[in-house]
Amino acid sequence: MVPKQTGIGQSHGKIILLGEHAVVYNYPSIAIPFPKTSIQTIVEKATSHQTISCDFYTGLLDDMPELLDSLKEAIHLSLKTLNQETYPLSITITSTIPAERGMGSSAAVAVATVRGIFDYFNAELTQSKLLELVNTSEKIAHGNPSGLDALMTSSSTPYYFIKGQKEVPLNMVLDAYLVVADTGETGQTKDAVESISQKLQQKNSLHYQFLINSLGDLPKKGKIALETNQPKILGNYMTQAHNILKELGVSSEKLDELVEEAINHKALGAKLTGGGRGGCMIALAMDKKSAHEIAQALEALGAKQTWVYEMSEQLL
Numbered sequence: 414m415v416p417k418q419t420g421i422g423q424s425h426g427k428i429i430l431l432g433e434h435a436v437v438y439n440y441p442s443i444a445i446p447f448p449k450t451s452i453q454t455i456v457e458k459a460t461s462h463q464t465i466s467c468d469f470y471t472g473l474l475d476d477m478p479e480l481l482d483s484l485k486e487a488i489h490l491s492l493k494t495l496n497q498e499t500y501p502l503s504i505t506i507t508s509t510i511p512a513e514r515g516m517g518s519s520a521a522v523a524v525a526t527v528r529g530i531f532d533y534f535n536a537e538l539t540q541s542k543l544l545e546l547v548n549t550s551e552k553i554a555h556g557n558p559s560g561l562d563a564l565m566t567s568s569s570t571p572y573y574f575i576k577g578q579k580e581v582p583l584n585m586v587l588d589a590y591l592v593v594a595d596t597g598e599t600g601q602t603k604d605a606v607e608s609i610s611q612k613l614q615q616k617n618s619l620h621y622q623f624l625i626n627s628l629g630d631l632p633k634k635g636k637i638a639l640e641t642n643q644p645k646i647l648g649n650y651m652t653q654a655h656n657i658l659k660e661l662g663v664s665s666e667k668l669d670e671l672v673e674e675a676i677n678h679k680a681l682g683a684k685l686t687g688g689g690r691g692g693c694m695i696a697l698a699m700d701k702k703s704a705h706e707i708a709q710a711l712e713a714l715g716a717k718q719t720w721v722y723e724m725s726e727q728l729l
């Protein structure tokens with residue numbers, strides 16, 4: 414195995430349009446790659462030790478803070494697979510994906526870094542090997558990941574995804590705009606996933622099972638709306654999904670405020686996206702002008718950052 418001078422790995426953010434949380438329980442979900450945010454990992458030979466530099470930490474790989482445990486695991490698993498466990502590497506990560514905001518940053522950083530390491534060693538990396546390595550490391554970040562984040566941050570196609578099944582590419586023809594807004598609050602995916610699991614196990618869980626069922630029904634209908642260009646109907650499903658996620662206890666005051674504001678500014682629908690309890694929300698807008706008006710209103714209400722995205726930009 415002859416290493417290259419420099420290995421490069423890339424990935425991007427993801428947005429879940431419908432189905433977060435229900436996807437953990439084998440219901441379908443709909444998600445899109447979000448190339449407006451991305452990660453690049455550069456891998457080079459280090460003089461002696463294994464080092465890493467990213468937004469949260471610069472130093473020895475072995476001393477990485479607990480927060481980065483899943484990334485550390487992704488690096489160790491990759492080096493182990495390549496029989497290069499002690500090879501002196503310097504890993505540099507740059508990211509425009511806000512961390513812990515429901516955009517898949519933990520999976521994306523693992524995807525870019527695994528790709529960067531394999532590229533450095535000139536080793537073949539199949540998509541299924543990549544997903545296996547990233548999903549194993551994601552268990553540390555998420556506890557019980559569905560696999561959706563790893564798939565979406567490494568693919569360039571919108572997918573209809575059911576845990577454990579072959580993903581179905583979406584033939585998306587939606588003539589609409591997506592507004593993404595960051596509340597500025599960090600999301601709590603692991604806690605949120607665990608809290609729903611507890612609710613489903615408690616004695617009077619029937620109500621929560623009904624909610625998860627209703628949430629899990631929406632992507633099937635949403636897929637038809639997406640593939641037949643019916644943004645109003647899709648928007649409606651998005652708002653329904655938000656209300657259910659709120660009832661399941663995984664929204665936050667700020668997310669609810671931004672969702673309401675988007676609807677008040679003529680969004681076709683709006684919801685939290687990703688694990689919730691902070692992080693990002695999304696709103697569907699009928700055209701560019703409306704999308705910018707919504708984004709402006711959300712920023713005026715305290716959104717830390719907004720992105721306006723034309724849905725037909727899908728397929729990178």
Ligand SMILES: C[C@@](O)(CCO)CC(=O)[O-]
Pocket residue numbers: 429432433434435436437515517555557558559560561562602606687688
């Ligand atoms: C909340 C969740 O459904 C999406 C997190 O982006 C968890 C998962 O799918 O692993």
